[in-house]
Amino acid sequence: MEIKFEWTPSMSVGNKIIDEQHKKLLEKINELLTSIEEEQENEVIGKIISFLGDYINEHLRYEEKYMAENFYPDLKDHRRIHGYFVEKYNDFENRFNENGYSLEMLQEVETFLGDWWVKHIGQEDKKYADYIRETKS
Numbered sequence: 260m261e262i263k264f265e266w267t268p269s270m271s272v273g274n275k276i277i278d279e280q281h282k283k284l285l286e287k288i289n290e291l292l293t294s295i296e297e298e299q300e301n302e303v304i305g306k307i308i309s310f311l312g313d314y315i316n317e318h319l320r321y322e323e324k325y326m327a328e329n330f331y332p333d334l335k336d337h338r339r340i341h342g343y344f345v346e347k348y349n350d351f352e353n354r355f356n357e358n359g360y361s362l363e364m365l366q367e368v369e370t371f372l373g374d375w376w377v378k379h380i381g382q383e384d385k386k387y388a389d390y391i392r393e394t395k396s
């Protein structure tokens with residue numbers, strides 16, 4: 260399967276650790292897509308979903324700390340967006356745990372996970388990146 264979601268240098272937020280986390284997130288989302296497409300065992304898919312959930316939480320905490328340390332004024336709104344996403348992810352994970360995977364999940368993973376992240380990094384994360392870059396210079 261081709262790589263659907265890929266980090267490009269234009270997505271950089273000016274922080275190496277966060278850039279690496281974003282890369283890994285997109286990599287894992289591709290891995291999840293492939294595992295569903297290849298109709299792998301629920302156990303295999305479940306492990307990726309659970310790893311991704313933990314990784315997302317870790318990443319969002321790190322990013323929020325970074326924004327707070329840099330006095331980003333829109334942290335509250337940004338945090339709300341993260342919270343909303345986490346809620347949706349938990350719902351997705353619960354549904355998977357109850358019903359197992361289905362090929363319909365592919366569409367959901369592409370739009371709710373992959374497209375969401377690409378858009379979030381390119382728009383919301385860019386806002387704090389721009390702010391921090393400007394205030395530091």
Ligand SMILES: [Fe+2]
Pocket residue numbers: 322337341379383384
């Ligand atoms: Fe973010």
